[in-house]
Structures are given as structure tokens and as C-alpha cells.
Amino acid sequence: MSLLCFFGSDTVTLVLFSLLAGFCLLYFYIRPKPSAAFKLPPGPAPLPLIGNLHTLDLKMLYKSLMELSVQYGSVFTIQLGLEKVVVLTGYKTVKEALVDRADEFAERAKIPVLEMQTNGYGISFGHGESWKQMRRFTLMTLRDFGMGKKTIEDKITEEAKFLVHIIQSYQGQPFDTTEPVTSAMANIICSIVFGDRFDYKDQIFCTITKLIRENFHLLGTSKVQMYNAFPFLGFLPGTHKKIFENRTQMVQLILNFYKEHEKTLNENDIRSLIDAFLLKRQEESKNSDSHFHDNNLVTSVINLFAAGTDTSSSTLRWAILFLAKYPKIQSNPLLERHFRPGWQPRDPFCSGNMCGRTNQTHWWRRYIYSTQTRSTPTCHTQTADRGHGLSAGPAAQGAPHSHPLPGGICPPPRPVQE
Template sequence: MFSSAFVQSKSMALFVFLGICLSCLIFFSLWNQHYDKKKLPPGPSPLPIFGNIFQVDIKNISKSLATLAKEYGPVFTLYLGMKPMVVLCGYETLKEALIDRGDEFSGKVESSLLSQASQGLGIVFSNGDRWKQMRRFSLTVLRSMGMGKKTIEDRIQEEVFYLLEALRKTNGSPCDPSLLLTCVPCNVISAIIFQHRFDYNDEVFQDFVKDFNRVIKILATRWAQLCSAYPVLYHLPGSLSAYVKCMTQQKTFILKEIKRHQESLNLSNPQDFIDHYLIKMEKEKQNKNSEFTMDNLIVTISDLFGAGTETTSSTIKYGLLLLMKYPEVTAKIQEEITRVIGRHRRPCMQDRNQMPYTDAVLHEIQRYIDFVPIPVPRKTTQDVEFRGYHIPKNTGVMTCLTSVLKDEKEFPHPEKFDPNHFLDKRGNFKKSDYFMAFSAGRRACIGENLARMEMFLVLTNILQHFTLKPLVDPEDIDTTPLQSGLLSLPPHYELCFIPV
């Protein structure tokens, strides 16, 4: 009796096992049929559900893409989860897609963590006509308020003055510069959007600034990258709690400023970005389809702060670390500062043309750290025939900036920090089309010009007034990024600012 039951049980287990195997075979067959019909560029064969996730090192995605590009070419398909992602590598490929055919590759996917919060609003993650309207309006207002002109330089100079005062108060003691370096670009943006700056000791402002740092760290985690591949994970209880908390606090801060503007708004005399936007809202209040809504204003402000704050401050922080690691580079910059500017006059943007070595170092810092190796994926806005391949409308497109910034043909020693990458044989600054630190085309970083000005003015002012003293021997300084997934965050460190 027992034997019979055992045989039946064994037969049932075998039947279930065979059923599972058959189901898997059918699933694989259906998947492959679906996969083949796409007629996308070649790439590694994906697994059902998981796609190519096991063939990508989340710790260093750009390195994985570079390896796959060697096998499949500069245009290949990768499945991160169930959806295909066309990967573009190399300067010529990115130039053709992002610059020459920018409109066709100008969409933004909605699966990233940031896009979940923006809900398709603002500048960074909006698409279609909404994106065009928000981008056009924002650029027009920012330019009218001096973006890229002398007036915005004056705002940066004012903020640099407060930074130098704060650094002097450290009295040459070891300090972590992260918060102060974030306050500078954040206050510059604040002056444009809110018409006023905040004291560095303002606790509410400090929390606002710290939230940017928290968000950037969350975005760099493996969990955030996994959620981008599998958006269903966003719905797990508690999975987004830290991120939601940061975004809620930022929204509260922004809403408070908007309310203050609403109470004092003069329709004939706008003072800042919010005033211009509120006036535009008033003009379009009869238009039911207007894109100029309160929700869009909040996200747009958040986008402007996000684009112009943490990326700039992290780059400057990384730059200081590299300058301590290579004191001979720092000495050459300080010699150039003394020769061109002197000890008492403030550096200004006009000086940059006379300071080729400093300009080269600034470019090399951005090239070397490769802060955003893989920007937030784009998507095609229409069916695209690209380099012999058919890419359907709304297909995700991943651009590997590392493949350009670390191109060994353009930069002979791509893994080495070497300002000579941007200098000719006579010591003059050498421009490179391969410098895509801000991406390229119409979806390039909207705050590029502002960031360039801030990095030059902040670093030259610091080196004019202080000697950078590391806490360890320069040879022992580790410049390995804290994380190297979608973002390359600078490692934690302290230093001493010694007045000169």
C-alpha cells in the first residue's frame, strides 16, 4: 500500500516537473519569437523576465557596456528586464544620434526613480510639446536674468565671497567640504528662482541642501538601478520611503517660496523665475490645456535645482581631491593664477582665456571622474532607421558617455588624470569634441554654462586664497569613486584649508 502511494507520488512529481519544463520551453519559445520580431540591433540573448541583467555589472555598468560593445559593435540591444534598451557607444555614434538626429532621440523614458517623482512634468523627464514649452520658457527666462552673462557671474562672485569666509572660519582645521560646496551652486540657483540667497547656517536651507545629496546617493544605489529595470518594485512597501521623504521635504520648501511670491507678485515687474512663471500662468488661465500649472512649476523648479546643484558641487569636491592627489598640478594652477590675476584681484571669467592650464585641468577633472557615465535613458520619438537597424518608436536608448570620455584614440591615457589631454604642444588649450561631460544635443544639461562658470570661479578663488592640505600623504589618497553605477560619486574625505 505504502509502495503504491510512493509510486503514485513519484509519478505525480515527475508529471509536475515535466509540466514545468514544458511551460518553460513554451515561454522561451514565445519570448524568442517576440524578441526576434523586434528586428532591433544585435545583442546578447536575453532570459525571460530577467533579460540581460546577469550580464551587466551593476557596480560598473559602463564597463559592462564597453565589453559588450567590443562583441556586438557600437549599437546593440540590451534587455534590462522585459523591455529592450538600445545602447549607443562611441563618439561618432553618439554624435549622429544626439546631435545630427537629435529630435528622433529626444524622448525620455519614465522608468527611472526621478521620473516616478516628476510624473512627466518639468524639464528633465517631460516629453513632446510639454517638454518643448517648458524648456523654451525656462531658457528664455534664465537668459533674461543673465544666465551666461556678466550679471550671473556677479551672483556667483557674491556666493564665492561667502564660501571663502566660511572656509577661513575653519582655521585650517580638518573639515569635510561637502555641505559648503553644495551651498554655493544651490544659493546661485536660489537667487535666480527665489530672488534671494540663504545663510549657510539656516537649518531649513541646510536640510534642503542635504536632501539633494541624499537623493543623489539613493539614485546611485543598486536598488534604484534595479527598480529602473523592474518598475513593479516601486510598489513594494517601504522601497521608496527615504526617497519620498526627501522629495516631500523639497516640495514643501519650494511651495513655501511660491506662496510668498504669490502674495507679493507684481504682474508688471517680475523679479525672478517664479514671478515670470506665475505671470505666464495668469495669462493662460483660460486655456484648459495649458502646460503652465502649479504642479509643473514645482517640478520645473526642482529640476533646475537638481541640474545645477549636486552635480556641480560633487565635481568641485572631486576636483579638490584630485588636486591634493597631484600637488604638481595644483602648483601649476596657482602659478598661473599669480601670473594672470595676482594675489588681490578676484578671478573673473575673462581670465579663463588667459589661463589655458587651469582650463585644461577643469576639463580633465570632468573627463576623468566621468560623473554621469550613463545618463538617464532617452527614447525614440518615432520609428528610426539607424545605421542599418530599425528602432521602433518609444524604444529606450542608453548612451554610454564613458565610451567617449575614455576613448583612447582621443585621450592617449584615458584612465590617467592628465591635463595634457586638453593641451597642445605649445601649452595652449585644446578643445575636444569628445568632451561630452554634459551629454550632447537638445537634451544636454540645461545648466552647462552655469556649471562651467561656477567650477572655474570656485576653484580659482579657493586656490588663490588657500593651500590644500590633505590628511594623508598624496600618494595614499584614494580617488576611487564611492559608487560607480549610473553615477560616480566622490569618496568621503577631509582636508585643511590653509590661508596663504
């Protein structure tokens, strides 16, 4: 009776006690239930509700994970809020799981902030049969438009000339490489998706690239990681709502392009990926279960822009940074000569059937891989990895070791800014 009187006299205490009780009940109701047949790998003991968040540096998460791997081995489990995550560290472990057994880890984890944007559609974070069909269609279409062939080299060479012209316009003065390099990468995607490139000062083009850069920046913040750990608090204001607003704006811009292509569609003149998608949708118009609909089209286009633009531009900007920091490398910028004896340039851009600078970019990508934001695979069947049982569901986050550059240079990870 005295306890009830105490709560009745203090409304704030009553509210806080009710919230705490509600959170505890929610935790015990929805917390992951370990499978009796498949026990997850060992890891640090989690606390109720927050899991292991109190021991992790959310701004430099990879450092915390590498420290834990020293204690728990190359495969261990952590809990981010209510979600259990299996962490794979080291090249051999990551390759064994994600390459040698790729089929078992082909599914993508359902990350709340990404599910909020894609709803399971598209290429990067789609699920099930929809993802399989979109991936197959996109790869075939990209090859038809020159991916991996001479035709795409020509587009890259053309865009490189525009980028060089922009750089020369600064006349040797310092400038931020983010916007021009990102615009060049985005234009190569535009030439395939829309069938044409844009002027770097085009308002719609600048808006799309700006929204993509902003969303990638926001996705790396600790606030979004906290939302992923506690998605049931999504009704509260936060960074995740800004990401969704940006995505909604991008969807509207892409739908405008889609409507224009729909009006001028000619099955005898397929000029872009959007045209190919619209034609495929017509062919499957009688199939009620077809995955070729507006949601998949818009989400796939955004995925191509986000993945192709951010990763490639980040690679080139890191390469420029290394070249500026280590002048000795600048003395011989065609690094191909160090790896291919007898290599001779046929023209300023290409050698034989392979583009020298394209190969050089792939070389940089291998060493700057740790700076890229990657989707998180998840196991979709019950399996065992290095003696540990993995049931369908837990995400597998890879944390490969960095590879050194010539001279002992080791690429730092992408900094996360608030």
C-alpha cells in the first residue's frame, strides 16, 4: 500500500518505472531464442536491451571487432541491441564463408534503416526470388550495355576528359575532389541507366548526387546504428527520418525520368536500362507474380547509383590522396609497369584489349576495400562454419584485414563523422 502511495505521489517516477517495465517485458518477449541444435559462436556476454553496445566504439566499429577477435577467435558473436550478429575476421575466414560457401550466405540481412527504404526490393538489399530476378536481369542488361567490354571503356574515357577539364579549371589551386569525382562516376551510371550523361551543373543531376552523398554520410553515423539496434523506437525524430526524406526525393526524380522513357519506348531501339526494364515488364504483363514493377525499378536504379557512384568515387579520391601524400609514387603514375613486365601504352588510356587505368583502378580497389560500405550477408539455411552452428537469420559481418600498399602504406578506413 505504501509503494502505491509513493508512485501515486510522483508521476515522473511512475512513468519511468512503467517504461522500464515495458522495455524489460519487450526484451524477454522478442529476444532471439538460441537453437538447441545450432549454437552460435562464443562472444562477450550481452546486457539486456543494449547487448554489447556499451563495449563497442560505434564510430570506429571495426577496431572494436578486431580487438574482440583476439580474445574470441576469427568467428564470434556480438549482440547489437536485440540483434545477434556473427562476425568473421581475417581473409581466410571471410573467403571460406562468403566465397567458398556463397550460396549458403547469399541472403541479405534485414537491416532496419535499409528495409525502411527498400521494403525488400531492388538489387543491393532485396530478398528471395525478387532479388534473384533483379540481380540476373541487371547483370545481363549491364553486359548488353558494355560492362566489361570496350564500349564501356569508351564512355569512361569520354567522361575522364570532362573530369580532367574540370580539374584544370582550378589552375593548380586547392579544391575539394568530392563533387567533381562523384559527378564523373555518376555520369557513367547515367549513360547506362538513362542513356545519356548530364552536365555537371545540371540541377536535377546535382540534386541526385548530393542526396546520395548525404545518405551515405548519414548511414555511417552512430545515431543510425542505434536505430538499427532499436528499430521499435523509429517513431522518434532522428537521422533515419532524414535518410527516408532524401530517398523519397530521389524516388520522385527517378519516376520523372521513368515516365519520359515510358512515353518514348521503342522495342527496336533500347537505349538504357530503364528501357530494357520497361520492355521486360511488357513481356511479363500477363504474369500476376512478376517482379518487374515500379518499386523494383526505382529501387534498383537507386541501388546502382548509390553503389556505383560512392564506391568508385571513394576509390579514386583515396588514390588521389595517396598520390598527393607520397610524391615518389607520382614519379611513375602508371603503376601497371610494376606489375606487368613489358607493359607498353598503346594510347594515353589503353593497352591492348585492357584499359591501363581501368586495371589500375581495380588494383587500388583491392587495397582500399576496407573503405567501402558493403551490404551485410546473412545465412538463409542452417549450416556450420568452422565448427560453429549458424541458424538461418543471424547476419555475418566480415572484417577482413587490410592489405598493405607498396612501401608499407596501409589504407585507413573511411572516417565516420557525426
